[in-house]
Amino acid sequence: MERGEKAYGDPGNLAKGPNVDLVICSTRVSKHLATVGPSLKAGKDVIVEWPLGKSLPDAKELLRLKKEGGEASCRQPSIKTAPLIKKLKELVDGESIGKVLNSSWMGQGGQQMESVTKGVEYLGIGEYRGNLITIRFGHQIDYFQQVIKVIDFPAGQQIGTFIKDTDDTIFLVGILSNGAPISYAFRGGKPFKRVPGIDWRIYGEKGEIKISADIPFISIFDGGIQVLVHDFETDEVIEVEIEKDGLGKLPMEARNVGRVYGAFRKGVDNCTFEDAMERVEFLDLLELENGHIVK
Structure with missing residues (x-):
């Protein structure tokens, strides 16, 4: 040392x-x-x-x-620092598509279908609580809720040498604060070849936003990200440029973490324990509503 x-x-x-x-x-x-x-x-x-x-x-x-x-x-570590999430929130809050009427999110990626990588077997063991719901879904619903707020929402299998008792697939139906419906569907495993790992739509009165990327973890990785806005009045589709910062030379996994450290150095709170509690309470309620016993 x-x-x-x-x-x-x-x-x-x-x-x-x-x-x-x-x-x-x-x-x-x-x-x-x-x-x-x-x-x-x-x-x-x-x-x-x-x-x-x-x-x-x-x-x-x-x-x-x-x-x-x-x-x-x-x-x-907060998704609020990710340039893409900032831009999407700016588009929605800035009335570029008017009042949000509907949003749908569909993605595939990560582990936890038929196998997990050696060394991270805990992803398939429920008692460890590090799985598709708590980690992957937790990250994704966090950036989803940063862009558009959600206020309501209406057996294991053997792998290798241990019994896997964590979920592979998540479906969520919710209602925005303005009454507009949202739908979310996510499964573990590889995306279909040459097809984006995420297709997220935000439909408004004046237009629609379409977000696609190689993988659904867009608050951390920025590979193949494309944001398109369809203006209903002009019938034009515009590709939105995502602002760059000085951390683009770092490995993708390190960029948003670096932004968190930078914010810490400046004394800026992007995501406090109190903020995190809102997400934990949401996940806890979601699992209880679906018959999961959370210890």
């Missing part, structure tokens, strides 16, 4: 480190509470990768520890 860095083998000792300014948690979901709980209690600045703990009780405890620790800055 260089420049006098110190390694800690215990979260409690890390929390006591006098020279520790920021604690970043990217461990398996089921270990979030144990990993950063002591640092939150000690008042350290903390960033936790999504989701916030493995369950609603975990998230509530993390939020309680954050408040107990005082003025610590507690964030989660």
